[in-house]
Amino acid sequence: KYAFFANQGVNLLYVAYSGGMLYQRATCTNDIKPGMKLFSHYRFFYLAVLDGLGTFFTAMGAVYTPIQYQPILNQTLIPCTMIASYLFLRHRYRYGALAGATMIFIGACVSVGPALLGDERENTTEYRWYACVIYAASNIPMALSAVYKESVFRARKPLNVWYLCYWVSFYQFFVSFLFVPFLAVPFIGGNDTGTPLSELPDQFYS
Numbered sequence: 272k273y274a275f276f277a278n279q280g281v282n283l284l285y286v287a288y289s290g291g292m293l294y295q296r297a298t299c300t301n302d303i304k305p306g307m308k309l310f311s312h313y314r315f316f317y318l319a320v321l322d323g324l325g326t327f328f329t330a331m332g333a334v335y336t337p338i339q340y341q342p343i344l345n346q347t348l349i350p351c352t353m354i355a356s357y358l359f360l361r362h363r364y365r366y367g368a369l370a371g372a373t374m375i376f377i378g379a380c381v382s383v384g385p386a387l388l389g390d391e392r393e394n395t396t397e398y399r400w401y402a403c404v405i406y407a408a409s410n411i412p413m414a415l416s417a418v419y420k421e422s423v424f425r426a427r428k429p430l431n432v433w434y435l436c437y438w439v440s441f442y443q444f445f446v447s448f449l450f451v452p453f454l455a456v457p458f459i460g461g462n463d464t465g466t467p468l469s470e471l472p473d474q475f476y477s
Contacts, residue, residue, distance in 0.1 A: 275450075279444065293437045310423055315441075319440075332409065335399035359415075359419075
């Protein structure tokens with residue numbers, strides 16, 4: 272029941288770590304150019320929404336996604352990113368790369384498919400088919416985020432990676448709190464009935 276808040280703890284650590292690196296770059300190097308501070312923060316906000324959705328789905332789905340499936344499902348980020356980059360960046364891939372991405376996707380389906388179809392008897396206290404779906408769905412916003420970040424770095428005024436990381440993490444920490452109402456939805460938040468919103472203050476305190 273603390274999955275969401277553990278996820279927020281990770282977000283907070285990203286803010287702290289990237290903030291420390293950004294401070295070092297800003298005070299001890301010339302990596303942070305004045306023009307970077309003119310970059311529109313609404314772009315950081317869009318990235319924060321995408322990353323926030325990705326990590327939210329990961330945290331919620333991981334509760335009842337068997338650990339042996341998680342590395343396999345994580346690999347489907349590769350074909351998802353390739354599809355997104357093709358659609359939005361017009362990237363073209365060689366046949367070898369397409370074959371590799373296809374094999375990853377097929378491998379994930381073969382590995383997880385029997386469990387999703389109910390052909391495997393899993394421990395009901397440790398496995399939920401919908402959790403695998405939620406966990407896998409995290410790759411969609413993460414892929415879109417990766418493509419959007421690449422488009423930012425392609426811009427005429429490229430950003431320092433630590434500057435980008437800090438501001439996206441900063442906004443992501445606050446944006447993720449907007450997903451709190453979803454914890455009350457059944458099948459999200461690690462249980463079949465949802466988490467009553469009245470319990471969230473005590474969970475947050477704990």
